Amino acid sequence: MTKAPRTLDDGRAPGEIPLSEIEAILEGRHTNLFAVLGLHKVGDVYRVRCFIPGAEAVTATALNGTELGELTCRHEAGYFEGIVSASQRQPVRYRARRGDDEWAVTDPYSFGPVLGPMDDYFVREGSHLRLFDKMGAHPLKHEGVEGYHFAVWAPNAKRVSVVGDFNTWDGRRHIMRLRQDTGIWEIFAPDILAGTPYKFEIVGSDGEVLPLKADPYARRAEMRPKTASVTTPELVQKWDDEAHREFWEKADHRRQAISIYEVHAGSWRRKQDGSFLSWDELAAELIPYCTDMGFTHIEFLPITEHPYDPSWGYQTTGLYAPSARFGEPEGFARFVNGCHKVGIGVILDWVPAH
Known part of the structure; x- marks a missing residue:
C-alpha cells in the first residue's frame, strides 16, 4: 500500500489551505470564515486555523488552559494553523506572543451559531414577533464562554463584520456568518464586555466597503457627536408597579x-x-x-x-x-x-x- 504524501504538489501539508485562500483572509475578501478558521476535522485529525495580526507565535489551548498544540505561522501578517490534540469540536483559545508580550484570544470561529431554524422560519415568513431579542447585540454565555451575540440583516451584502476597540476596528477579524435563508449575519464574539462601542462594516454587492454602520437594533448608543452603538447588559430593574x-x-x-x-x-x-x-x-x-x-x-x-x-x-x-x-x-x-x-x-x- 502506498503511503499518503507528506506534502501536496504545491508544497502544502495535507489539510493546509492554499496561499490564495490565506491571501483572501488577509485582504478581507473571504466571506465564509466559519468554513476555514477555527477547529475542523481533517481526515483523522483536528486542525486549527486562526488569523491574529501582530502575533509571532501562537499556541492553541482548551478553555481550561490545556495546551492543544503549537501552531505554524504560514504568513507573517498573522495567519497560523496546525494539527492539535482535540477529539471533538470545542471552543479554542489562543496564547499569542510577540517579543515579550503575550495575550489571549478566544476564537469566535470555534463556536456554533446562536440563531436556529425556527428563527429562520419566522423571519422568512415575516411573523417573528420578538426580533429585538434576536437582532442587535445581546450578552450571552455560549458553549461555556461569556460574550456578546451580534446579528444584523443585510441580505445583499457580500460580507458583514462587527468592529470595535476589541479588534482595533479591523473588519477582517470578526466576519459574521450568513444565514442564507434570511439574509441575517450573526456571530458570537467571546470576551466582549458591556459598555463596548461597536459598528458593522459592510461590503456591498458591488464589492465596495461602505461607511461603518451603527446597529439598528442597538439598545444603547454613544453620546453625540459620536455615533457608535454600545453593548449593554440585559436590563435589571426591580419593578414595584x-x-x-x-x-x-x-x-x-x-x-x-x-x-x-x-x-x-x-x-x-x-x-x-x-x-x-x-x-x-x-x-x-x-x-x-x-x-x-x-x-x-x-x-x-x-x-x-x-x-x-x-x-x-x-x-x-x-x-x-x-x-x-x-x-x-x-x-x-x-x-x-x-x-x-x-x-x-x-x-x-x-x-x-x-
Whole structure:
C-alpha cells in the first residue's frame, strides 16, 4: 500500500489551505470564515486555523488552559494553523506572543451559531414577533464562554463584520456568518464586555466597503457627536408597579378619564448650565409636577437616539436606544417605574420614519 504524501504538489501539508485562500483572509475578501478558521476535522485529525495580526507565535489551548498544540505561522501578517490534540469540536483559545508580550484570544470561529431554524422560519415568513431579542447585540454565555451575540440583516451584502476597540476596528477579524435563508449575519464574539462601542462594516454587492454602520437594533448608543452603538447588559430593574398594572388591566379604557401631559425631555427643564437633566433628575421634578397638576399620563416626544440637540427627536438613529443625553437605559426604566408607582402612565412617540 502506498503511503499518503507528506506534502501536496504545491508544497502544502495535507489539510493546509492554499496561499490564495490565506491571501483572501488577509485582504478581507473571504466571506465564509466559519468554513476555514477555527477547529475542523481533517481526515483523522483536528486542525486549527486562526488569523491574529501582530502575533509571532501562537499556541492553541482548551478553555481550561490545556495546551492543544503549537501552531505554524504560514504568513507573517498573522495567519497560523496546525494539527492539535482535540477529539471533538470545542471552543479554542489562543496564547499569542510577540517579543515579550503575550495575550489571549478566544476564537469566535470555534463556536456554533446562536440563531436556529425556527428563527429562520419566522423571519422568512415575516411573523417573528420578538426580533429585538434576536437582532442587535445581546450578552450571552455560549458553549461555556461569556460574550456578546451580534446579528444584523443585510441580505445583499457580500460580507458583514462587527468592529470595535476589541479588534482595533479591523473588519477582517470578526466576519459574521450568513444565514442564507434570511439574509441575517450573526456571530458570537467571546470576551466582549458591556459598555463596548461597536459598528458593522459592510461590503456591498458591488464589492465596495461602505461607511461603518451603527446597529439598528442597538439598545444603547454613544453620546453625540459620536455615533457608535454600545453593548449593554440585559436590563435589571426591580419593578414595584404592580398596583398600576393591575388597575389598567381591569379598567375600562373607554370610560376611564385621562389627561395627558406632552413633554420634550430635552427642553422641559434644564440645569443652570444649560445641560440636560438625567432621567433620575427628571423623575425628581417632572413626576411630582404631573401629580400635582392632575395628569394621568406623560407622553414623551421621541426619546430614542437622534443626532441633533435642538430637534424634537424625530430624526431617529436608534429606535431601541434611549438617548444617551439623559443617561443610561437603566435610568429610563427607573423613571417609568417611578411614574407607575404614583399612577402615571407613560406614552412614547416611536417614529420609524419622518
